[in-house]
Amino acid sequence: MSIEIKIKQSEIEQALTQMKSSSEALASSLPSSIGSGNRLDVVNKLNEINRTLEQLTENYKALLLHNEQMTRQSVQQMVEKDQQLSTNMQLR
16 A cells, blocks of 8 residues: 655645735734723723734734744755655665
């Protein structure tokens, strides 16, 4: 029984490029400060939530970009190993 892993590098690259551009375009559109000068607890809490969501969005964006880069490296390593194995098999 033969198990073969086929890597379609062009399709992977296209998907990763789309993922990267989508990740880079990800931006929070929440106001950083509402009710300027207002001392109501609700306004303060809402501003705090908005800041937390903005930070969470930035962390998520960084994680997506890191995953994209690591996936790109992994695919490249798999392609290189496949080429090495192919060369070794041809030399025998």
